[in-house]
Amino acid sequence: AQSVTQPDIHITVSEGASLELRCNYSYGATPYLFWYVQSPGQGLQLLLKYFSGDTLVQGIKGFEAEFKRSQSSFNLRKPSVHWSDAAEYFCAASFMEYGNKLVFGAGTILRVKS
Amino acid sequence: EPEVTQTPSHQVTQMGQEVILRCVPISNHLYFYWYRQILGQKVEFLVSFYNNEISEKSEIFDDQFSVERPDGSNFTLKIRSTKLEDSAMYFCASSELASSTDTQYFGPGTRLTVL
Numbered sequence: 001a002q003s004v005t006q007p008d009i010h011i012t013v014s015e016g017a018s019l020e021l022r023c024n025y026s027y028g029a030t031p032y033l034f035w036y037v038q039s040p041g042q043g044l045q046l047l048l049k050y051f052s053g054d055t056l057v058q059g060i061k062g063f064e065a066e067f068k069r070s071q072s073s074f075n076l077r078k079p080s081v082h083w084s085d086a087a088e089y090f091c092a093a094s095f096m097e098y099g100n101k102l103v104f105g106a107g108t109i110l111r112v113k114s
Numbered sequence: 115e116p117e118v119t120q121t122p123s124h125q126v127t128q129m130g131q132e133v134i135l136r137c138v139p140i141s142n143h144l145y146f147y148w149y150r151q152i153l154g155q156k157v158e159f160l161v162s163f164y165n166n167e168i169s170e171k172s173e174i175f176d177d178q179f180s181v182e183r184p185d186g187s188n189f190t191l192k193i194r195s196t197k198l199e200d201s202a203m204y205f206c207a208s209s210e211l212a213s214s215t216d217t218q219y220f221g222p223g224t225r226l227t228v229l
Contacts, residue, residue, distance in 0.1 A: 032214050043118065044157075044205065044220035051215045090157065099170045100214040101147070104157040 002027045002095045006105035013081050014113050021076040021108050023091030031093035033074040034102065035065055039087045047089075050074060061085070086112045116140045118221035120206050126227045127196055135191045135224045137206030146189045147207040147218060148181065150174075157205065163189065164212050196228045 003026045013019050025031055032051050036044040048059025055067040065076045074091060091105040119138045127133050139146050148160040162169040163181050180192045189208075193200055203225050207218040 034217075036220070041222060043222040044207075046217050046219070049215075049217065092157075094214040096214050099162065100145070100209070100212065100216070100218075101159040101162060101170060101172075102149070102157075102218060103159070104149075106156050 002031065002093070002098065002103055004091055004093050004103050004105040006089075006091050006108050008108045009106065010109045010111065012111040012113060015083050016080050019076075019078045019081045019085070019110070021089050021091075021110070023074045023076065023105055024072050025074065025093050026072065027093070027095055029096075030067075030069065031095045033065075033067060034092045034094075035059065035063070035074075035076050036090045036092060037061075037087045038090065038107075044090060047076070081110075081112055083112045083114060086110055116219075118206055118208055118219050120204075120221035120224050122224060123222065124225045124227070126229065129198055129228055130195050133193050133196055133226065135193075135204050135206075135226070137189045137191070137221055138187050139189055139206065139208030140210075140219055141187070143208035143210050143219070145169075145209045145212045145216070146181075146183070147209075148191045149205045149207065149220075150202040151205070151223075152199075152202040160191075160204075169212070193226075196226075198228050201226055201228045 005024045034049045035047040092102040121136045146163045151157045161171040161175045178194045203223045205223045206221045209216040209218045
């Protein structure tokens with residue numbers, strides 16, 4: 001069955017350091033891929049999405065993600081983390097043959113230390 | 115910027131009681147969803163709704179659950195007889211189009227606690 005895996009439950013980085021959050025999917029074809037962020041008390045906000053074309057996708061708040069078909073991965077990156085980036089990050093996918101429901105990873109909680 | 119809103123933010127209920135969770139999707143959106151997240155688990159899809167009928171539902175969405183668009187703005191999730199295991203955060207989402215590629219916009223969630 002189709003699934004999304006985020007192997008890191010928690011990540012702590014220093015402010016100003018680079019960040020990479022991992023996401024892998026299990027599916028026979030290329031799914032549509034999304035990264036969402038959730039701050040406390042807020043809804044899930046879309047950071048970026050990938051459907052096709054250029055495998056490096058730019059999003060809001062200085063985030064980018066790279067799709068790698070060979071690794072079934074869609075990792076989220078940011079070159080320099082700000083304290084306000086502390087939040088929970090969710091990778092999600094939709095699979096064309098399975099309607100437009102989103103399948104989520106377990107989420108990664110990002111802590112930023114000053 | 116338009117946003118999805120949900121009420122209440124927190125609902126506490128006794129087991130066996132009926133609850134209705136309310137959502138106001140973004141006004142020009144046509145496709146609506148409910149997801150839930152049990153504490154410590156993944157966000158999981160419950161149901162999608164389009165053109166006044168259910169488009170798709172998961173195994174979780176059994177006869178205890180129902181959805182309705184009672185008027186032009188609200189979208190509700192009803193749990194007929196709550197169980198302890200229904201305790202979760204419930205997220206409403208909406209999208210403009212009925213497409214796998216269209217962005218789903220999420221509300222802040224309603225935390226349901228069943229005692």
